[in-house]
Amino acid sequence: MSADARSRAVHRPLLGVLLLAVCFAAGAQTATPAEPLVGKKAPEFTRRDLNGARVDLISFRGKVVLLDFWATWCASCQVEMPVFVQWQREYGPRGLKVIGISMDDDPALARRMKAKLQLNYPVAMGDEKLGQLYGGVLGLPLTYLIDRNGIVRAKFQGETDLKTIEKQLKALLAEP
Amino acid sequence: MRFGSVRIAGTIAVLAVVFAAHSKVHAQFGWSAPPPESASSIPSAQILQPEELNRLLQAKGANKPLILQVGSHMLFAQAHIAGSEYAGAGSQAEGLKQLQARVAPLPRKSFIVLYCGCCPWVRCPNVGPAFKLLRDLGFTNVKVLYLANNLGTDWVDRGYPVERGR
Numbered sequence: 134m135s136a137d138a139r140s141r142a143v144h145r146p147l148l149g150v151l152l153l154a155v156c157f158a159a160g161a162q163t164a165t166p167a168e169p170l171v172g173k174k175a176p177e178f179t180r181r182d183l184n185g186a187r188v189d190l191i192s193f194r195g196k197v198v199l200l201d202f203w204a205t206w207c208a209s210c211q212v213e214m215p216v217f218v219q220w221q222r223e224y225g226p227r228g229l230k231v232i233g234i235s236m237d238d239d240p241a242l243a244r245r246m247k248a249k250l251q252l253n254y255p256v257a258m259g260d261e262k263l264g265q266l267y268g269g270v271l272g273l274p275l276t277y278l279i280d281r282n283g284i285v286r287a288k289f290q291g292e293t294d295l296k297t298i299e300k301q302l303k304a305l306l307a308e309p
Numbered sequence: 310m311r312f313g314s315v316r317i318a319g320t321i322a323v324l325a326v327v328f329a330a331h332s333k334v335h336a337q338f339g340w341s342a343p344p345p346e347s348a349s350s351i352p353s354a355q356i357l358q359p360e361e362l363n364r365l366l367q368a369k370g371a372n373k374p375l376i377l378q379v380g381s382h383m384l385f386a387q388a389h390i391a392g393s394e395y396a397g398a399g400s401q402a403e404g405l406k407q408l409q410a411r412v413a414p415l416p417r418k419s420f421i422v423l424y425c426g427c428c429p430w431v432r433c434p435n436v437g438p439a440f441k442l443l444r445d446l447g448f449t450n451v452k453v454l455y456l457a458n459n460l461g462t463d464w465v466d467r468g469y470p471v472e473r474g475r
Contacts, residue, residue: 204381206400208432238382238398261386269387272459273428291429291458
């Protein structure tokens with residue numbers, strides 16, 4: 134056996150082991166998705182909005198829902214919300230429904246902000262129960278996109294490029 | 310020579326356009342400079358990294374700090390650092406009163422760690438005012454936990470000790 138052939142014989146099994154390790158690592162990553170809610174049915178909830186009207190997630194089946202967890206102390210949320218107002222106006226006729234969930238401790242603060250930003254979509258107060266239902270709302274802003282069949286299709290945590298959200302939103306609106 | 314000047318002018322023009330576009334994007338998404346007394350105002354020597362705090366909590370016989378959450382009570386109820394207490398939102402006058410009342414009986418040398426984790430560090434409206442209050446009250450051993458993104462990402466997801474409830 135030549136030196137070259139000997140070297141190949143030694144290295145080939147090592148390469149195989151390395152390849153298996155890479156595949157295993159990749160498999161392990163896909164087996165534990167970072168966002169457990171994405172791809173699953175959106176947890177149902179019913180709340181009263183700040184005007185006292187009933188907000189029942191299931192009643193929006195057939196629409197694309199943008200579920201926005203926000204708070205008055207969240208500066209980034211206040212940047213996003215006027216854009217969501219604009220999207221509700223623009224994409225509402227195509228089936229978009231924005232729902233705001235305020236994670237403020239005091240509803241009066243949420244009411245004031247709703248009036249200030251002239252939010253044209255329902256806003257309900259959240260609590261730890263609803264937060265846990267959505268995997269723990271442990272940082273804002275937090276936005277979920279739910280498709281017409283009630284399946285969570287995307288989660289955006291923290292400051293996100295709004296164009297990225299809009300692109301995904303438009304793709305969902307284009308689905309039957 | 311003239312060609313060189315044109316090239317320099319051209320480069321400046323291109324840079325100006327790129328800068329303007331960059332500013333426009335920032336203006337569009339509102340990611341502007343953080344407000345005064347944001348977390349950015351806290352001296353780096355007073356900042357504690359999550360792994361350091363976790364090490365401190367695990368160490369036997371270590372001088373354990375009093376850990377105070379100075380953000381949202383609702384977020385605290387969902388998850389908070391094990392052993393920490395809710396002390397009022399630092400961005401609100403009521404919250405600062407609550408914090409002041411909590412620390413009033415403590416010696417000024419007490420080891421206190423403040424944290425919030427409501428939003429990305431530079432956007433947090435709570436830790437800056439809370440830290441300033443304690444400094445103004447004369448506390449000399451106050452650290453602020455650096456949570457780059459939020460409590461979920463930088464503490465809970467790392468498997469560090471957490472408790473739930475108000």
